[in-house]
Amino acid sequence: MSFLLYANEISKRVENFIYEVVKGEPKTLYESALHYIKAGGKRIRPLITVLSARICGGSENIAIPGAAAVEILHTFTLVHDDIIDRDELRRGVPTVHKIWGTDMAIISGDLLFAYAYRCLIKSLNYGIPSDRVVKALETLTEAAIIVAEGQALDMLLPTIDSVDSTRYIEMIRKKTASLFASSAVIGAVLAGGDKEVIEKLRESMINAGIAFQIRDDILGLVGDEKILGKPVYSDIREGKMTILVIHTLNKINEDGRKRLRSILGNRNASLHELSEAAEIIKSSGAIEYAENLAEQYANRAIEISRSVVSEDREALDMFREVVEFMVKRNY
Amino acid sequence: MSFLLYANEISKRVENFIYEVVKGEPKTLYESALHYIKAGGKRIRPLITVLSARICGGSENIAIPGAAAVEILHTFTLVHDDIIDRDELRRGVPTVHKIWGTDMAIISGDLLFAYAYRCLIKSLNYGIPSDRVVKALETLTEAAIIVAEGQALDMLLPTIDSVDSTRYIEMIRKKTASLFASSAVIGAVLAGGDKEVIEKLRESMINAGIAFQIRDDILGLVGDEKILGKPVYSDIREGKMTILVIHTLNKINEDGRKRLRSILGNRNASLHELSEAAEIIKSSGAIEYAENLAEQYANRAIEISRSVVSEDREALDMFREVVEFMVKRNY
Numbered sequence: 001m002s003f004l005l006y007a008n009e010i011s012k013r014v015e016n017f018i019y020e021v022v023k024g025e026p027k028t029l030y031e032s033a034l035h036y037i038k039a040g041g042k043r044i045r046p047l048i049t050v051l052s053a054r055i056c057g058g059s060e061n062i063a064i065p066g067a068a069a070v071e072i073l074h075t076f077t078l079v080h081d082d083i084i085d086r087d088e089l090r091r092g093v094p095t096v097h098k099i100w101g102t103d104m105a106i107i108s109g110d111l112l113f114a115y116a117y118r119c120l121i122k123s124l125n126y127g128i129p130s131d132r133v134v135k136a137l138e139t140l141t142e143a144a145i146i147v148a149e150g151q152a153l154d155m156l157l158p159t160i161d162s163v164d165s166t167r168y169i170e171m172i173r174k175k176t177a178s179l180f181a182s183s184a185v186i187g188a189v190l191a192g193g194d195k196e197v198i199e200k201l202r203e204s205m206i207n208a209g210i211a212f213q214i215r216d217d218i219l220g221l222v223g224d225e226k227i228l229g230k231p232v233y234s235d236i237r238e239g240k241m242t243i244l245v246i247h248t249l250n251k252i253n254e255d256g257r258k259r260l261r262s263i264l265g266n267r268n269a270s271l272h273e274l275s276e277a278a279e280i281i282k283s284s285g286a287i288e289y290a291e292n293l294a295e296q297y298a299n300r301a302i303e304i305s306r307s308v309v310s311e312d313r314e315a316l317d318m319f320r321e322v323v324e325f326m327v328k329r330n331y
Numbered sequence: 332m333s334f335l336l337y338a339n340e341i342s343k344r345v346e347n348f349i350y351e352v353v354k355g356e357p358k359t360l361y362e363s364a365l366h367y368i369k370a371g372g373k374r375i376r377p378l379i380t381v382l383s384a385r386i387c388g389g390s391e392n393i394a395i396p397g398a399a400a401v402e403i404l405h406t407f408t409l410v411h412d413d414i415i416d417r418d419e420l421r422r423g424v425p426t427v428h429k430i431w432g433t434d435m436a437i438i439s440g441d442l443l444f445a446y447a448y449r450c451l452i453k454s455l456n457y458g459i460p461s462d463r464v465v466k467a468l469e470t471l472t473e474a475a476i477i478v479a480e481g482q483a484l485d486m487l488l489p490t491i492d493s494v495d496s497t498r499y500i501e502m503i504r505k506k507t508a509s510l511f512a513s514s515a516v517i518g519a520v521l522a523g524g525d526k527e528v529i530e531k532l533r534e535s536m537i538n539a540g541i542a543f544q545i546r547d548d549i550l551g552l553v554g555d556e557k558i559l560g561k562p563v564y565s566d567i568r569e570g571k572m573t574i575l576v577i578h579t580l581n582k583i584n585e586d587g588r589k590r591l592r593s594i595l596g597n598r599n600a601s602l603h604e605l606s607e608a609a610e611i612i613k614s615s616g617a618i619e620y621a622e623n624l625a626e627q628y629a630n631r632a633i634e635i636s637r638s639v640v641s642e643d644r645e646a647l648d649m650f651r652e653v654v655e656f657m658v659k660r661n662y
Contacts, residue, residue, distance in 0.1 A: 024476070024480060025480060026480065026483050026484055026487055028483065028487060029479070029480060029483035080437050080438070080441060083434075083437060084434040084437060084438075102433075103414075103415040103486055104483065104486065106411050106414060106415060106437060106440075107411070107415075107479050107482050107483050107486070109437075109441070110411060110440075110441075110444065110475070110479045110482075111476060111479040111480070111483075113441065113444055113475070114472050114475035114476045114479060115476065117448065117468065117471075117472040117475075118469075118472050118473075118476065121465060121468060121469050121472065124465065129461075130460075130461035130462040130464075130465045131461040133461075133465055134452060134455065134461045134464055134465055134468075137448065137452060137465075137468060138449075138452050140448075141445050141448040141449050141452065142449075144441070144444070144445035144448075145355070145442060145445045145446065145449065148360070148438050148441045148442040148445060149355060149356065149357065149360060149442070151438050151441075152357050152359065152360035152435065152438050152442075153357055155434055155435065155438070156357055156359060
């Protein structure tokens with residue numbers, strides 16, 4: 001089966017599972033909680049969970065609750081992130097807090113967080129023994145902790161005087177890459193995978209996740225608003241310390257630095273000022289630098305994924321295609 | 332051992348466990364997450380967990396991770412609740428969002444949520460078998476879902492035209508009583524308790540939790556600010572549909588209703604207006620009504636707790652003392 005067809009099929013199964021599990025009252029709460037799930041999304045993380053389970057000798061079926069769990073955990077972080085970043089658009093629809101207000105969005109995210117656990121615990125109904133389920137729950141918990149630490153780092157970076165790329169990589173490793181890695185580990189653990197294989201899947205995904213986030217930063221500056229489903233330049237308006245900004249600030253002269261800093265994080269900046277900042281960044285060579293950095297992580301991710309051995313050749317091939325997709329994404 | 336001495340001892344053990352487990356970087360995030368734990372608190376929920384475990388034949392030791400989990404889950408809900416209610420004072424200290432800002436407070440709460448799971452999973456190190464740990468995790472998850480539903484209901488009640496006491500009881504059963512009940516169930520499940528005993532502990536705590544919350548509403552109107560550690564009248568300023576307000580609105584004439592509604596939820600209301608609203612409520616007989624309602628739930632809670640049988644007489648006595656404490660609290 002082709003990679004995209006399979007991705008689509010898993011996406012449908014995971015969605016159905018989510019709609020089956022995530023329901024209740026009051027209606028407003030559940031509507032807001034399911035808003036992003038209904039709006040679509042690439043569903044890369046659940047695909048990683050399913051493929052990792054298959055690579056470790058499990059069936060696709062047993063990984064569906066875990067796949068739903070990682071997608072829901074991801075969605076929860078989006079809901080709270082959008083409040084923090086004051087984003088108004090996500091997946092082509094208004095953000096949760098924009099429609100239902102910040103208070104409901106906070107609770108919505110919390111509800112999703114809890115449902116991620118409920119989904120994963122349902123693995124028990126698929127014949128997975130308790131000790132594996134607990135291990136998977138431990139992995140989900142670790143991911144949630146690390147993502148929160150990453151989000152806090154992301155918030156704190158702009159308050160630090162001089163930020164270097166090491167610090168940035170540390171931040172995106174926590175904020176973005178860790179959940180990709182955990183998505184793989186959860187699938188592999190549920191299937192009772194071999195320790196060495198699990199470690200390779202994890203390591204491959206850490207690297208792919210870092211490349212993914214660097215590309216996300218680049219797309220935030222040069223991407224197409226309609227394809228992305230969110231406004232460009234929002235990183236600049238929010239004053240995010242992306243790798244592009246970090247590289248630029250460390251590269252340009254004092255005047256340029258002052259000008260760029262005066263626009264970064266200014267929520268009232270005009271479109272003219274935003275594109276001026278974008279120009280400063282582009283002409284500093286930051287995009288080439290970031291492309292190059294992403295490629296290093298991408299190569300490492302691909303290399304590790306190639307070293308994984310499994311009897312399920314099809315799953316392995318598709319896992320590698322996911323890695324390629326993540327590191328080369330244009331949207 | 333006296334009830335209060337024991338409560339104090341458990342509180343210390345749970346705190347030490349929490350400080351041992353909840354640590355990491357960035358510092359700001361962990362400081363804000365531990366802010367309310369450090370500020371004190373009654374620690375009723377962890378005490379319920381420990382006593383329930385003992386009632387079911389478990390040792391105090393094996394219940395400490397579960398006890399820490401319920402206290403942390405409770406703390407997480409406080410952090411997010413305070414953002415939503417715009418509260419500025421809690422346990423005699425400024426609220427988390429007041430010190431670190433709303434964005435950090437959102438992440439702080441999320442981090443605590445994850446750590447509640449990490450603590451509970453650590454029960455494995457205390458010799459609890461995986462299947463019991465998963466059951467306890469299921470209970471924690473159910474509590475988190477129900478609490479979120481209760482918080483959403485709490486937010487939505489003021490938007491409903493006519494609210495009766497049934498709806499209010501449903502709301503506080505979810506928002507407040509469910510976590511008390513789950514605190515008991517988690518302890519009992521970890522100890523491998525008998526189904527019938529677990530059900531009684533749960534049911535007793537549901538009733539005690541409802542009585543507890545009704546008393547909380549009353550104290551919010553007539554309590555002492557210094558003892559409570561939070562401002563009186565804040566429920567009125569926030570427009571909360573407490574049982575007092577619901578009873579008053581259903582009891583008084585149209586003019587009074589209009590006047591009360593004009594003050595409720597008005598964040599700029601003067602102290603004079605707030606005490607005027609308090610007077611309207613008091614003179615409607617709402618406090619007597621609420622006291623009476625609380626007593627009914629209290630009696631039921633005490634009655635059920637008396638029907639529980641256990642070989643650990645001391646734990647059983649103390650559990651009943653907790654119930655009495657909860658339903659008769661003056662702070």
